[in-house]
Amino acid sequence: MKNIPLILMGCGGVGRHLLQHIVSCRLLHAKLGVHLRVVGVSDSKSLVLTSDVIKAELNDNFLSEVCRVKSDGSSLSKLNDLGDCKVFSNSESRTKILDIASVLGKSTGLALVDCSASSETTGVLTQVVDLGCCVVLANKKPLTSTLEDYDKLVSYPRRIRHESTVGAGLPVISSLNRIISSGDPIHRIIGSLSGTLGYVMSEVEDGKPLSQVVKTAKSLGYTEPDPRDDLGGMDVARKALILARLLGRRISLDSIKIESLYPKEMEPGVMSVQDFMENGLVKLDNNIQERVKKASLNGNVLRYVCVIDGSRCEVGLQELPKNSALGRLRGSDNVLEIYSRCYNEQPLVIQGAGAGNDTTAAGVLADILDLQDLFPL
Amino acid sequence: MKNIPLILMGCGGVGRHLLQHIVSCRLLHAKLGVHLRVVGVSDSKSLVLTSDVIKAELNDNFLSEVCRVKSDGSSLSKLNDLGDCKVFSNSESRTKILDIASVLGKSTGLALVDCSASSETTGVLTQVVDLGCCVVLANKKPLTSTLEDYDKLVSYPRRIRHESTVGAGLPVISSLNRIISSGDPIHRIIGSLSGTLGYVMSEVEDGKPLSQVVKTAKSLGYTEPDPRDDLGGMDVARKALILARLLGRRISLDSIKIESLYPKEMEPGVMSVQDFMENGLVKLDNNIQERVKKASLNGNVLRYVCVIDGSRCEVGLQELPKNSALGRLRGSDNVLEIYSRCYNEQPLVIQGAGAGNDTTAAGVLADILDLQDLFPL
Structure with a gap:
């Protein structure tokens, strides 16, 4: 039986689901000859x-x-007084993790699994890579930090997996890595990578006012507590950056053109969430409705997409043909279209649920299992 | 630099493209720290x-x-008198390959890459697995042989890759393996896995007679030399069997319900290709046209699909909603819809070119690179 020791950082929605999956997959993984040995878990x-x-x-x-x-x-x-464990404070935890990484990294191997949403894990992750550890990320922040941090993280490309940073559990990163390693040059990626914005744009297409659609989305739990976190496009931009860097582009977040769906005067520092929801949003209705109409007159639909094309990397609203995978998109599914030598006239399309703790955690678990050949028997 | 010794079996279209890709990817693979060392190549x-x-x-x-x-x-x-090589006849080659597998399998590792379309490779492949070798297949035959052969081939699941047996280079097998290892139970797969039949059915949908569509497809090189090899459904059935076995179903080719698009009296043994093309095909036009119309009256379209649903595994024509990934399919793209716990209401969809030597060879090459962690430095 192969033993994979791991430390989970971040026990919120995704991390918690990952632990549940690990426990419920014991039998399945035993059949595959693998045991996931959870050595530690951390929260903030x-x-x-x-x-x-x-x-x-x-x-x-x-x-x-x-x-x-x-x-x-x-x-x-x-959990302090529960069973055979030791609890450390946040200030001690980094040193503790590095100690363990030094001991286990090059002997039994160790996987650091980051399911947090914090940029604070970047430091420890860049350090453990050099100690022979593997890194699995659902957290986008470490990969969208500086190029220096990025280079450190991917310095042993086989030891890092991050499927769930883009499209939750959808096989996006693994598929791109396959295409890249086969020498098939990717010249264009276009995708709808926010379930929230995908839902919003397909509802707006049906003639509903943006303000009403966003309110409904918020009440259904489709948006962040502050919907501007979705509407601003930063989350999509991080995903775009991760994809662009995977393709070898040497860029950072600040070189991505990001179109926000709300203006500066409605930013969080200026306007409260409540004020935005009650008075701000409604002022955006007309503009969006006009753009939807204009697209429709051209036989197109409006989608909030990320586009990576040559040196171009941008995130925002685009008019797209109704009769394309992106144009046909309804609801909260994610879609990615990949164009390469092999997928030239018609793209390779990957589509499906791109959000949800269960699905995201499943992607992380598949990543961990995929690292198994790097661990000694 | 990691060294991956390999023997290529089958140098037809796919194998030849693979060799070209290997040569043209030298720089890329060196950057990834991998060198593919081609030890031998064989044809029939x-x-x-x-x-x-x-x-x-x-x-x-x-x-x-x-x-x-x-x-x-x-x-x-x-190639007998060219450079530093030895040429062996077909009768010696099996023993020769087993000799090399014995020497290299457990020391440096060895990948046997089967790009042939022959069932004759099954014997040697099942034997090299036990000698510590890896197996990469574009050839469907070994995986669709008896369950006994299948079990031998997959007895070390990490040492076998066969992406290009289904959907050419499309990331179908790798994605299914990810879903399986994450414990997300797949309850239904439905797909259009023949570019030829996909093209035929979308042309027939437009009102063209089957006979004319097949003739055009043959002249465009979309079909096998004898189009009945496509129309009979056996190739799709092999793909269905590979998918079903991947999901753990203990079935064989003879337990798959296969619908052929031509009747027994037009089988190759009974009718020549020329006779079939000139006199047979046209007799099938009415029936297909009626079924297309009937589907259309139900708001559906007719597709030639494979369906794996619970214990059911069948291949043939199905009425499908116009407004699904399969229903919208046009031209020769392949499409696969996967339903699981995580992809329940909306499936995970993978779509793109599912044929072509270039694309198929790219899938094989990605498989080989994906084995790299099993080879010593």
């Missing part, structure tokens, strides 16, 4: 480690308890 | 080996010459 405040990181693990009962505590919205520090 | 008549299989390789000039000879339709035996 604490790191919980098994008492013996060389041999022991946080067992399945303990992991279930972690899930319970986190779904109650409590902190991991609550 | 001969096996050509480098004189020193432990250290040497058939160099790029030699490989280019192989491509030239094969694209002229000649046999590899022609």
Whole structure:
């Protein structure tokens, strides 16, 4: 049986689902000859480690308890007096993780799994790579930091996986990596990579006012608590940057042209969420409706997409043919169209649910399993 | 630099393109830290080996010459007096390959790459797996042989790759493997996996007679020399079987319900190709046209698909909603819809060119690169 020791950083929605998946897949993974040994879990405040990181693990009962505590919205520090573990504060955790990485990285191997949404993990992740560890990311921040950080993270390309940073569990990164390694040059990627904006644009296409659509989306839980986090396009821009860097583009976030769906005078620092929802949004209705109409007159539809084409990398509204995978998109599915030598006239299209904790966690788990050949028997 | 020794079986269209890709990707692969060392190549008549299989390789000039000879339709035996190689006859080649597999399999590793279309490779492939070798297949035959052969081939699941057996280079198998390893149960797969039949059905949908469409497809080189090889559905059935077995179904080719588009009295043994094209086909026009009309009255379209649903595995014509990925399919693209827990209401859809030597060879090359962690530095 192959043993994969791992530390999970971030036990929010995705991390919690990952732990549940790990526990429920025990039998399946045993059949595949793999055991995932969870050595530690951390949230923003604490790191919980098994008492013996060389041999022991946080067992399945303990992991279930972690899930319970986190779904109650409590902190991991609550687990202090539970079973064979040690709890460390946030200030100690980085040193602790580096200690473990030094010990395990080059002997048994160690996977650092980042399901947080924090940029604070970047430091420790760039360091563990050099210690022989593997890195699995659902967190976009480390990959969208400086080029220097990026280069460090991918310096051993086989030791990093980050499928769930783009399109949740959709096989986007793994497919792009296959195309790249086969020497098939990708010259264009265009995608709708925000379930929220995909939903918004297909509803607006049906004639509904933007303000009403966003309010409905918020009430359905489709948006972030502050919908401007979706409407501003930054999340899509991070995904675009990850894809562009995968294709070898030496760019950073600030060189991506990002179109925000709201103007500067409605930014979070200027306007409260409530004010934006009640008074700001409605002022945007006319402009969007006119653009939708104009697109329709051209036989097109309006989509919020990321485009990587040659040296161009941008994120915003585009008129697209009704009769393309992107044009036909309805609801909250993500779609990616990839154009290369092999997929020239017709693109390679990958489409499906691109959000959700369950799906995102499944993508992370597949990434971990895919690293198994790097771990000794 | 990681060294991956490989033997290529089958130097027809796909194999020849693979050799070209290997040569043209030297720089790219060097950047990835990998060198593909081609130790031998074979066609149906001969096996050509480098004189020193432990250290040497058939160099790029030699490989280019192989491509030239094969694209002229000649046999590899022609290369007898060229450079540092040895040529063996078909009767010696199996023993020779097993000898090399014994020597290299557990020391440096060895990949057997089957780009032939023959069932005769099954024997040697099932044997090399036990000798520590990796197997990469574009050839569907070994995977659609008996369950006993199948079990042998996949007995070390990490050592076998066969992306290009279904949908050419489309990331179908790799994506299914990801979903499976993440414990997301797949309950339904439906796909259009024949570019030829996809083209035929979308042309027939436009009102053209089947006989005319097939004649055009043949003249465009979209069909096999005998179009009945496409119209009979056996090729799609093999792909369906490969997918079903990947999902764990313990079935064989004879338990798949296959709908042929021509009746028994027009089978190859009964009717010549010419007779079928000139007199047979036209008798099928009415029936197909009626079914297309009936589907259309139901708001559906007719597609030739494979369906794997629970224990059901069948291949044939189905009425499908116009407004689904399969219903919207035009031309020769392949489409696969995957339904699982994570992709429940809306499927995960993978679509794109599913044929062509270039694309198929690119899929094989990506598979080989994906095995790299199993080879020692």
